[in-house]
Amino acid sequence: MKKNLLFILLLISFSVFSQKVTLSGSVKDSLQNPMPYANVIAKPKDISKNLQFAITDNEGFYRLQLAKGDTINISISYLGYKPLAYQFIALKGAQKDFILKESSESLDEIVIEMPVTVKGDTTTYKTSKFIDGSERKLKNVLKKFPGVEVDKNGTVTVQGKKVTQMLVDGKKFFGGNSKLAVENIPADAVGNVEVIDNYNEVAFLKGLTDSDEMAMNIKLKEDKKRFVFGDVEAGKGNEDFYKTSANLFYYAPKTNVNFIGNINNTGEKTFTFRDYMSFSGGVNAIFSGNFDWKGGSFSQFMESNDVLVSKQKFGALNITKTATSKLDIAGFLIFSNTNTSSFIEDFNEYNAFTEQRTNSTHKDNVLGIGNLNIEYTPNSLEKWYFRTQVKRTNNSNNNRLLSLVNNAANTIDTDRDLVATYINQNIEWHKRQSDKHTFSAVFSCVSDTSAQNAFWQTENPILQGLIPADNAQDLLSILQDKNTKQQQIDFIFKHFWELNNSNHIYTTFGNKFLNEDFFTEDRQQLDDFSFNNFSSDGFGNDVNFKLNDVFAGLHYKFRTGIFTFKQGAFLHNYNWSVNQQNQTTKNKWVVLPDFLAKIEFNKSKKITVNYNLKTTFSDASRFANRFYLQSYNSVFKGNETLENNLFHAARIYYSRFSLYRGIMLFASLNYNKQIQGVRNTVAFDVNNPNASQRINQFLTAKLFDNLSEDLRGNVHLEKSIKDIKYKLDVGFNNASYIQEIDTILQTNKNKNYDYELAFETMFDNFPKIEIGVRRAIGRFTSSSNTSKFVTTEPFVNIDYDFLKDFIFNFDYRKSIYENKDLSQKNTYEIANATLSYKNEDSAWSYKVSAKNMFNAQFKQSNRFSEYVVSDTKTFILPRILMFSIGYNL
Incomplete structure (x- = not known):
């Protein structure tokens, strides 16, 4: 039935396709220069039919798709030029070039329909x-x-x-x-x-x-x-x-x-x-690269779309006020509250054993954001900004996990709570001193605090050999407090020296100061409600991490013809200290060169090449040299001797767009190589005779040389032929990195390839139909095994405006998931549809919608890391049928 439906749609599409006639050509001025973005408008003599139009590309070419047999009045217009008129009878395709002459009349005396x-x-x-x-x-x-x-x-x-x-x-x-x-x-x-x-x-x-x-x-x-x-x-x-x-x-x-x-x-x-x-806040784009905004503790606000129960409340208020001709005040408030319940089944394949796991989770997430922005313009050559942003979240996460390893079962209940507050204040100043000299500066102050509490409870022992628990209790109950406080103060000053229109020199000076406190406490609650504190066995952290970065940068930018080049470097002096039982202080000078080249053939065809040597630092939690729990089966210990990550990042990007040729092409290639970097090492309890305990992991951080290498590429192509648009997406990611597992260093390789092929109809008075298929192939190779996954997803999207007042929307996707190594194959189908009605003369609207029409129970996916490969079933909301009424004010 589905194949027959697809055949009918294709038959109708090509039937309509055959009734079109193409009129194409060029628009130039009297000196034979092409005129980009000129308007070419086609008005059918039959006024009941829709107006058609084209816009010339950068070479001045246009193309019109016209109904066969129509008599059409063609008008060509461009601001500042005399419009032309031409009548065309669409019996067969033709080519017609136009030449526009400059208008001698003032613009306000000319009425041009553009x-x-x-x-x-x-x-x-x-x-x-x-x-x-x-x-x-x-x-x-x-x-x-x-x-x-x-x-x-x-x-x-x-x-x-x-x-x-x-x-x-x-x-x-x-x-x-x-x-x-x-x-x-x-x-x-x-x-x-x-x-x-x-x-x-x-x-x-x-x-x-x-x-x-x-x-x-x-x-x-x-x-x-x-x-x-x-x-x-x-x-x-x-x-x-x-x-x-x-x-x-x-x-x-x-x-x-x-x-x-x-x-x-x-x-x-x-x-x-x-x-x-x-x-997340921000400053002017000229400071791009000098600021790194992070999600921080607020990343826990991110919840899955795929849940069994979902309750969402959202409100946002935005106010802008022009107080005077020089002063603008703007602000917004955002509130979001989500309550979700999810259920996930995992099949985890470790190197020496397998684990079946179910996760039942309930989340209650509250987020509030307040923002105030004051913009002061004393004159046309000076600008001030005063920005304040406050964010606060209060989240709870209740989870029940059932783990089955070699027929040994364990149930763990986990409750997590997070309260976090983020305050960012910055002052920004810009001054155009003269035609050659412009100055900009920003001062930013950030305070980010979070308090996280975790409670694990189980009837069976967990983390044996890793935590000093008293297993003689009826229930094993473990509590953890984990608090982070971070203050960051940044100051950046920039000078832009425009030697002439084609040569610029940019100078940057700045200082960044980070002060971060990290605290953990792990303890066991005994049956008599007293506590067994783990601090005497190497647990419990109280770390202060300070990082000061003084930097200066010099860049030279010049243009010649279609080329733009910018090259330079930043000199950084990093001074950091880690204060816990003992204090560790280090100082380092780092030079970070960068390069940018742009080739702009025209406004719609460009190539960009850039390279940066970049560096980052770990946060305080990775410097903590005492143990703390990460989950029911892992304990982490940091490393106070860590240093900065250092990596090469290079990118080449090509874009081309042409309305005349109906083509849109984007291609990118990204290369990253980590010269030195921090990665967690993993040690399993492989000698434990109890197989159910072999999932226990001890992790610590270690600095490696030549840690990883990554090459990513993507090509996106759209081509319109007549009234059908063809789309092609091809992507790949080849990555390799080293990982230390049980003191053995191994090299892991991750190769992913994907493509998407689709076509979309663009006929007048006909549904907009998109039909395609996406296929993703993943292969993960470690020293001990290779895993291969294939996901194939055919899809259909339909948008149809009909009978003037009705709109129909439909989307369908079928997912065919295969695990080649385990010979697993799973299929699910998701379809949604909406039919809405609104009379043009009425304020009322009506809508009937259906979500998950086939009542799919779950979605299948996979993930992998250095030591585990997982197949996952995520259960989703059932079929939802809904009737809605709307009213336009």
């Missing part, structure tokens, strides 16, 4: 030329712009380049987060859309940074600029499933207020860990 205009680095899309009224959210609008893509994670790309800042009427929307914007801003509020390449929020810094950022500015319609608008939705499903959401916006000339809220138990996450990282 869907897309380009001025410098800014591309403006006239939204009304692309939409038909069926769009619900901003993402539906953006998907109709040529060269614009929106993926399922809310990431927006324009001609293959990622949008890094999302603005609404020139102001950052929730800190510039694209997902919250595209998923929640109503389509009927969107006016024109601007895309700004090489964006910098400080105008006079543009061109000085190598971050290559891109911003998208959503201009609201005039009737939305002094208005409250938005939408609310509520849905009820089978088995007590529910969903409610609200997106409310108030915009006035000097005050903007945005609220987003969502409550559901369907597994839908408005805010993910990936989104959290985009709210």
Whole structure:
């Protein structure tokens, strides 16, 4: 049946395909220079048919796909030039070139219908030329712009380049987060859309940074600029499933207020860990490379999408206020509370034995983020920023694990709690002193504290030989306190000397100071509620780690023709001390060179090559020289003699985009080699006659030379032929690294290959259908064994706007998982569908949706490390059927 359906879809697609006629050619000026981004608009004489358009590429070429037999009026326009008109009868394909002449009239006297205009680095899309009224959210609008893509994670790309800042009427929307914007801003509020390449929020810094950022500015319609608008939705499903959401916006000339809220138990996450990282604070892009923002203890907020029970509460409030002509104040508050329950089955294959394990987990995660940003502009050549961000999380994790090793079973209950607070304050200053000299500085202060408590309880002994437990108790109960306090103070000063338009010299000075305290205490609670403290047997840490980094950098950047080069180096003096029972102090000078080369053939074809020698330091926990528990089967001891990691990082990236040829090509190659690095060594209790105890692990950290080497590559190709887009993704990762297991040094190799092949229909008045297959092949080789995994995933996605007011969305994916070594093969299918209705003249909308239509019970996956290979079944939410009603304000 499924094969027949696919055949019918292909038959219909190629039937429609055969009814198209191609008109192509070039647009040039009177001097025969190609005119990129000129508008070529096709208006059928039959006004009931849709307008078609094309935009010329960098060589001035255009291509139009027109309905066979139509009589079409072609208009060609470009800002500052006289428009041309041409009538074409689409009986067969033809080629037609146009020459535009400069207009002698002033621009405000000319009325030109231009869907897309380009001025410098800014591309403006006239939204009304692309939409038909069926769009619900901003993402539906953006998907109709040529060269614009929106993926399922809310990431927006324009001609293959990622949008890094999302603005609404020139102001950052929730800190510039694209997902919250595209998923929640109503389509009927969107006016024109601007895309700004090489964006910098400080105008006079543009061109000085190598971050290559891109911003998208959503201009609201005039009737939305002094208005409250938005939408609310509520849905009820089978088995007590529910969903409610609200997106409310108030915009006035000097005050903007945005609220987003969502409550559901369907597994839908408005805010993910990936989104959290985009709210991790930051400074201007010119300081890129000098700051390293980390997730820290907040990484525990990241929960799986695949759960059996899920309750999500999310609220976000964003306010911006123009206080005076020189002072802007903005801030946002974000709250997220998730309650989830999950169930996972693992089959773990160690070198000498196997383990069957089940994990039942309940998580309650609360996260709050508050951000205040003050922007002061005393004049057009100076800018100040005062930023404060506070984050707090309170998480609990309750887990029951059943481990079965060679018929010996053990049940361990684990309760973990985390309370963490993060405060970041920074002051940023930029000054354009003259045409040749620009100065920037930033001062940042960070406080990051976390308190973690763990409680393990089991009827059977665990970690025998590794912990000094009294096993004569009815229950083995172990408690752990683990606290971390970190303070970091950074100061960076930059001087930009522009010798001329093609030659720049950049100078950097700075200092970073880190002070980190790490504390652990492990103890056993006895049956009489007294405690057996493990401190007398080498447990318990109280470590202070200080690191001071004084650095200076000098870089020279020059341009010649299509080439841009930047080379230089940073000189670092690292001074660090580890204070526990004894104090260890070290000092080291390190030179870190870097190189950047860009070849820009035109705006849509570029090559970038860069190289960096990089260094990082471990955190205090790895310097702690006394034992502490990591899990029910592992004990860790740090190493106070560790030094910095040092590694080479090189990358080459090629991009090409052509609307005329219908091609989008991106290729990258990344190489990393770790000259020296820290890795955990592992010792198993292999001599223990009790097989059920052989999963016990003692880990410590050790510095190795030539630790690892990694080569990654990826090619993404999209090619449009007529009204069908073909997609090809190919990737590989070849890595090798050394690992010490039971005092034996071994080399592990990890080779992964994957490809995805798909095609997508783009016909007018026809469903948008994407059909493809993804295949991933993984091979992990250690000194003792080789494991090979293959996952094959055919998929279908359908988006269909029909009968003017209906929208149908469907996605289907089948996963075929194979473990070649164990001769295992598992298959599951996931399908979701949505049918929505909204009359253009009504504020009400209605939606019927189905998630996990085939009621799949679990997903199959694999993972591997130096000493264990795991096959995993993750159980998921059942089929959910839901009816929703929405209302547009």
